[in-house]
Amino acid sequence: MSVFVVVEQSNSGVHRMSWEALAGGQALGRDLSLPVSVVLMGENVSALAESFQSKDVKEILKVETPLLSNYSADGFSSALAQVIETESPKYVIMGHTYMVRDFLPRVSAKLGLPFLADNIAYGVEDGSLVLSKQLFSGKLVADVSPNGDGPCIISFQSAAFQEEDVTDGSGASVRDISISLDENTIRSRPEEPFQEAAGAVDLSSAEVIVSVGRGIGKEENLPMVKDLVQAMGAELASSRPVVDAGWLESYHQVGSSGQTVAPKLYFALGISGAIQHVVGMKGSKNIIAINKDPEAPLFELADYGVVGDLLEIVPKLTETLQG
Amino acid sequence: MKICVLVKQVPGSDSPLKISDDQSWINEENVNFITNESDNYAVEEALQLKEKLGEGEVVAVSLGPERTQRTIREALSKGADRGIHIEESYPYASDPLQIARTFASVLEGEQFDLILSGLQSDDFGFGQVGVILGEMLGMSTSTLVMETELADGKMKVKRELEAGWFQWVNLDLPASISIQSGINTPRYPSLKGIMGAKKKELNKVSVDSNNEPRQSISKVYIPKKTKRTEMIVGTVDYQVERLVEVFKKDLRIL
Numbered sequence: 001m002s003v004f005v006v007v008e009q010s011n012s013g014v015h016r017m018s019w020e021a022l023a024g025g026q027a028l029g030r031d032l033s034l035p036v037s038v039v040l041m042g043e044n045v046s047a048l049a050e051s052f053q054s055k056d057v058k059e060i061l062k063v064e065t066p067l068l069s070n071y072s073a074d075g076f077s078s079a080l081a082q083v084i085e086t087e088s089p090k091y092v093i094m095g096h097t098y099m100v101r102d103f104l105p106r107v108s109a110k111l112g113l114p115f116l117a118d119n120i121a122y123g124v125e126d127g128s129l130v131l132s133k134q135l136f137s138g139k140l141v142a143d144v145s146p147n148g149d150g151p152c153i154i155s156f157q158s159a160a161f162q163e164e165d166v167t168d169g170s171g172a173s174v175r176d177i178s179i180s181l182d183e184n185t186i187r188s189r190p191e192e193p194f195q196e197a198a199g200a201v202d203l204s205s206a207e208v209i210v211s212v213g214r215g216i217g218k219e220e221n222l223p224m225v226k227d228l229v230q231a232m233g234a235e236l237a238s239s240r241p242v243v244d245a246g247w248l249e250s251y252h253q254v255g256s257s258g259q260t261v262a263p264k265l266y267f268a269l270g271i272s273g274a275i276q277h278v279v280g281m282k283g284s285k286n287i288i289a290i291n292k293d294p295e296a297p298l299f300e301l302a303d304y305g306v307v308g309d310l311l312e313i314v315p316k317l318t319e320t321l322q323g
Numbered sequence: 324m325k326i327c328v329l330v331k332q333v334p335g336s337d338s339p340l341k342i343s344d345d346q347s348w349i350n351e352e353n354v355n356f357i358t359n360e361s362d363n364y365a366v367e368e369a370l371q372l373k374e375k376l377g378e379g380e381v382v383a384v385s386l387g388p389e390r391t392q393r394t395i396r397e398a399l400s401k402g403a404d405r406g407i408h409i410e411e412s413y414p415y416a417s418d419p420l421q422i423a424r425t426f427a428s429v430l431e432g433e434q435f436d437l438i439l440s441g442l443q444s445d446d447f448g449f450g451q452v453g454v455i456l457g458e459m460l461g462m463s464t465s466t467l468v469m470e471t472e473l474a475d476g477k478m479k480v481k482r483e484l485e486a487g488w489f490q491w492v493n494l495d496l497p498a499s500i501s502i503q504s505g506i507n508t509p510r511y512p513s514l515k516g517i518m519g520a521k522k523k524e525l526n527k528v529s530v531d532s533n534n535e536p537r538q539s540i541s542k543v544y545i546p547k548k549t550k551r552t553e554m555i556v557g558t559v560d561y562q563v564e565r566l567v568e569v570f571k572k573d574l575r576i577l
Contacts, residue, residue, distance in 0.1 A: 073454075073464050098485050102466045105454035108420055114537035115419070117449060135543065136446060139340055140349070143542040147535070187463035187495035193488045208576055232570075232577065244505030250487065257467075257483055257503075265576055272336070275448075286574055288566070300546060304569055305554045306562050316563045321570075321577070 002058065003029045004089040006039045006080060007048065008099055014051050016163065017095025023161040024122070025093045026056060031124050034090060037061055039177075041079055043069035049174055056169030061087075067181045071099060074186045077106035082179040084111060084151050091129075096155040098256075108153055114146040115153040118275075120160050137274035138297040158256070158279040196250065203237055203254065209263045211237035211254060211281070215270015215291060215310055219247045224314050225269060231321040237261065239277045255280035269310045273298025290314075324379040324473075327430065328369040328403065329440040329453060330362040332387050332394040336445065346542045347414065358394045361441030365502040367509040369439050370402045372473060380404045382433070386411050386425060392525065400512035400520035410529045417447060418536035423455035425530050431460060437478070438499040442467055450501070457499030465492050466501040 005025040008015040022038065029036040037059040040048050049060050063083060067075050076099075084092060084107070094100045096118045108115035119131040120141070131144050131154065146152040203209060210229045216222060229236045237259075238252045254261055255277040266284035271277060273289070273296055281287070282301060289302040290310045299305040306313065334340065334349070335357040341350040358366075366383065373379040383398035385391045386409040395406035409429055416422045430438075438460075440453030450466075457464035469489065470481035478494040483503050494500070512520070555565045570577045 077458070098467060098483065101450055102454070102464070102482075105419065105451040106458040106464065108451070109423065109455040109458035112420070112537070115451065116538055117419075117451060130541065133448075134546075135448065136334070136340055137336070137448075138546070140342070140543055141546045142540045143544075144538055144540050146538050148537060187498075188465060189493040190482075191491040191493070193484055193490045195488055240505070253487075256485065258487060260486065265570075265574055288569070297546075299552060299554075300548055301550060302552050303550070304566075305552050306566070307554065307556070308559065308562060312559050313562060313566075316559060317566055320563055320567055 001034055001090045003032075003034050003036045003091045003093060004039050004061075004083075004087070005036060005057075006041070006092060006094045007052075008095065008097055009042060009048060013048065015095065015097060017097050017158055019163040019166055020159065020161045021093050021095040021156055022055065022057075023163060023165040024156050025091070026167055027161065027165070028091065028093070028122060028129075032090075032129070037089075039063065039080070039083060041068050041076060053172055054168055054170065055172065056167040057172045060172050060174045062174060062176050063179055064176065065179065065181055067183060067186060070190055072186050072188045072190065073103040073106055074188060075181060076103045077110060078181055078185065079179050080104075081107050081110040083177055084113070086177065089151055092151060092153045094155050096157050100155050104153060104155065111151070113151050113153055114148075115155070116144055116146060117155045118157050119144075119154060120157050122154075134275055137272070138278065138300075139295065157275070159282060203235055203252075203259045203261045206235035206261065206263050208232055208234040208265045208267070209237045209254075209261060209284075210234045210267045210269065211239065211271060212242055212248075212269045213239040213271030213277075214241040215272075216242065216247075217270075217311070219245070221311060222247060224311070224318070228314050228318045228321075231318045232267075234267070239271045239274070268298055268302070269314065271298055272296045273301060324373070324376055324436045325434065326369045326373060326379060326381045327433065327435040327438045328362075328365050328381060328383050328398065329426070329438065329456075330366065330383055330385045330394050330398055331359040331441070331444050332356045332385065332391045333359045333444055333446045342543055342545070346544065347540065348543060356390055356393070358397055359441050359444050361443065361502060361504045363441075363509040364504050364506050365439040365441045366398045366401060366403065367507045368471060368502050369437075370510070371507060372437070372471065373402075376473065382407060382435075384426065384430065385409065386422060387415070388412055392527075395525055396520050397512065399523045399525070400516040401510055402516065403523075405523055406525040408525060408527045410527055416536065417540050418538045419449040419451035419455055420538075421534050421536045423452045423459060424534045426452065426456050427459040428530055429528055430456070435460075436497050438462065438497075440499070440501050442501045442503050453499050453501045460497070460499070462497045462499045463494045464499050465494055467503045468500045469503050469506050471500070
C-alpha cells in the first residue's frame, strides 16, 4: 500500500504541477500513514530521477523505453496501466495538466479504476479519502469519494498544493520497472510543439493588468477598455471567450490555455471567474472585479468587488483618472 | 465517413443554482437547460468535416432525461442526420467511467470512424467521457483539439498544449477527439433546418445498467469563502470615487 506520484516532464525538467502533486501526495501519505514513491516515465529518466534524490520519497520508480521518448496517449496510458497492475499502489496522483486530461482517462478505462479528476483539496473522514471538486465553473463544490477497494487515480488542480511544501529526505532507492510496449499499438504520432502569435505583450512581468471578459458584450465596447488601460498605464489581458470571439489576439489571454500572471493589481472587467481563467491569475497580489452578476465566482477571490455595469463604470473611471 | 458527436444538456450559465435539500445535486426547477458550450463547437466541427468530405453521416448522441431530446433536435436542425437519446432519470450518473460504459454499450455496433465531443461539460466538468469511450471502443484519442485535417483515411489534429503552445498530432482512424471551444464558429439552425429536424430519426434507447459507479458525489455545496472582499456598494459615481482611492491609497499603483 503506497502513494504513487507520477511525474510529468516539461522542457525544463519537472513540470511545476508535478511538484505540487508531490506536495499533495506527501501530505496524503502523512495523513494516511502510507509511503510515497515517484514514477518517472520516458526514454531516459536518469537526470529526472536526480531531482527527487533529495526529496522525502521511498522509491524512485523508473519506467524507460524508447517508445516513451515522445508523449502519446496510447504509449503513456499503456505504460502507467502496467505499472499500476504490477505495483498495486493505493493512490496514483498527478497534477491536472493538459497531458493528464489526454491520457489518464484511458488508464482508468483500461483498468476499470476510478479517476477522480481536477480536485482542489482532499480530506480524510473516518479513515476514508474524500476529494473536493469544483462544479459549474467553480460556483459549487462537490465532495467525491471512490467506490470499492483497489487503486484510485487522482489529479489535483493547479495550486491545490504548493511546490514549497515538498519535504526533503534522503535514502530514496531507485528501481526500474519493466513494461512491454508494442510500437503497433501507438496510434498517434506527435509533431514538434510550436507557439502561435508569440507574445507581443509580456503579461507575466506587468505590474497592473486590466483584463476583459465576456461581460464586455461586443467588440465595439473594447475601445473604452483600451482607454482605461492607457489611463492606468496597464497591460491589456482577457479571458478566453473574448479571444474565441476574435476580438483580441490570443497572446492577451490569461488562463490555463493562455498566460499565467501575478501582477500587483489584476483588474477584471466582466470576467465571471471560470476555473480555466482563475488558474492563470489567482497568484495576483490584489484582485478587483467588476461584474453585473453578484454571484460571479471571481468575487470570492477578489479583494475588492463592484457589482455593476462595466459599460457605465469604465468610461467614468477613465475620465476621473485623466481628470 | 460515419461521425458521432456527443452532446450534453446542462444548466445555462445564467440559471439559478440552488442546491437540493438532500445536498446531492441542484434543484432543477427554474433552470434553463441548454446545449453544453464546447459541444456546440463539436457539432459544428462534425458538420464541417462531413461537408468537406461531401459524404457521410453525422449522428448526435446524448445521455439524459426526456428534456435532453431538445439538445439532440438542435443538432439535427443544424444538419446532423440522426439522433440517439440514451434515457436516464434522476439521480444522474456522476462517474465518467460508468457514463462512458453506457455510451459504449449503445454505440459499439455503430462502427463510427470518428467520435467528437466537447472538451468538458459545464456542470460536472470531468472532461473524460470522450477519451474513455475511445479506449473502450478501441480508438485512438486526442483532446483539446483546435483544428482538424482529414486526408487518405488519416486524421491530423492541432492539439492545444499549455501556455499558448500547440502541437499537430497524426491519428489513426477510428478516433475519438475532444474539441476545444473557439475551434470554429458554430452555426445557428435555419428555419428550414428546424422544420426538417422534426422529420429526422431520433431513437430513444434505455440501457439496463448493470454498471456500478466507481466514484460518487456525497455532497454538493457553495464554496467556503476564504478571502475578505470589500464590496463597493453605492452609486456609480461613488463606486468610481472609491476605486480611484483604492488605486492611489490602498494599492499605490497610480
